[in-house]
Amino acid sequence: SGVGKAGSEVVTEMNEFFSKASLGAANLGVHGLEGSKQMGALGALFMSRGLSGATVGTNFRRIFDSLADPTRLGKVKEAAAIFGKSLKLFDNKGKFLGMDNFAEQLGQLRDLSGQQIALIFKAFGGKQGLSTDFVQYLSKNGLTGYQEFLDKMNSQADLTDKLSVKMKGLNYQKEVFNTSTENMKAALAEGFAPTLTAIYEAMN
Numbered sequence: 001s002g003v004g005k006a007g008s009e010v011v012t013e014m015n016e017f018f019s020k021a022s023l024g025a026a027n028l029g030v031h032g033l034e035g036s037k038q039m040g041a042l043g044a045l046f047m048s049r050g051l052s053g054a055t056v057g058t059n060f061r062r063i064f065d066s067l068a069d070p071t072r073l074g075k076v077k078e079a080a081a082i083f084g085k086s087l088k089l090f091d092n093k094g095k096f097l098g099m100d101n102f103a104e105q106l107g108q109l110r111d112l113s114g115q116q117i118a119l120i121f122k123a124f125g126g127k128q129g130l131s132t133d134f135v136q137y138l139s140k141n142g143l144t145g146y147q148e149f150l151d152k153m154n155s156q157a158d159l160t161d162k163l164s165v166k167m168k169g170l171n172y173q174k175e176v177f178n179t180s181t182e183n184m185k186a187a188l189a190e191g192f193a194p195t196l197t198a199i200y201e202a203m204n
Contacts, residue, residue, distance in 0.1 A: 010189075010192075010193045011189045011190055011193045012053070012189075013047055013052060013053035013189075014040070014043065014047075014053055014188070014189035014192050014193065015053065015189040016052065016053030016054040016057055017043040017047070017053035017054070017056050017057040017060075017189075018039070018043075018057065018188050018189060019057065020053075020054060020056075020057025020058045020060070020061050021039065021043070021056075021057040021058075021060040021061050021064065022039070023061070024060065024061040024062075024063075024064030024065050024068075025039055025060075025064055027064065027065070027068050028064055028067060028068055028096040029095065029096050030096065030098065030099060035098075035099065036188055036191075037150065037153055037154070038098070038099035038100065038150065039099065040149075040153065040188075040192045041099075041146050041149040041150040041153060042060065042099065042103070042142075042146060042149075043056050043057070043060070044149045044153075044192070045141075045142065045145045045146055045149050046059075046134070046137075048149075049137070059134045062124065063124060063135070066123070066124040067089060067096070071123075072123045072124060073089070073123075075122075075123035076120055076121060076123050076124060079119060079120040079121075079122065079123070080109070080120050083109075083112055083116055083120070085108055085109060085112075085120075086108075087105045087106075087108070088101075088105060089101065089102060089105055103138075103142050103143050103146040103147070104143060106135075106138050106139045106142050106143070107139065107142060107143030107144075109139040109140075110139055110140045110141075110143070112139070114133075114136045114140075117135060117136045117139050117140075118135070118136060121135045153192070156194070
């Protein structure tokens with residue numbers, strides 16, 4: 001799934017992605033139009049590999065929940081330090097530094113082996129387990145791939161307009177991601193659909 005999907009299917013996949021990942025993102029303080037676009041870019045990066053929106057969203061939810069857990073994050077930082085890497089994901093006041101920084105920090109690990117990256121993020125696995133392939137790919141290709149998708153989205157001026165209009169019509173508040181309404185997720189996904197469809201077509 002993912003690659004070569006029709007517009008309506010892309011909307012469904014994005015809905016699945018947002019419904020799984022958005023609460024974890026909201027808990028980190030990621031919200032608003034900019035946050036939505038960044039989330040969409042991360043989702044698109046993996047869905048373009050053929051992964052389903054639900055799979056991508058579930059993995060990101062686990063990553064975000066782990067980032068919000070000081071114990072697990074501490075273990076990851078300690079493991080990264082063994083390989084001479086320092087991951088700065090929060091400021092001194094404990095505020096999450098955002099998705100752009102998240103992609104950038106993981107990008108520091110791209111010269112490590114897949115096994116080393118898996119070892120660093122072992123603490124994020126938990127009982128459910130996190131796809132190590134997922135984290136490895138994010139570390140090795142995430143920064144360039146994420147930026148590429150973000151640039152493609154930003155270059156489509158109408159995407160921002162569509163998202164803004166849709167969000168206004170849905171009483172768009174700061175706590176946008178905390179809402180459980182289906183139409184909010186649908187609106188976000190529909191806003192991304194034309195861009196994602198264009199990106200998928202270009203990739204095939």
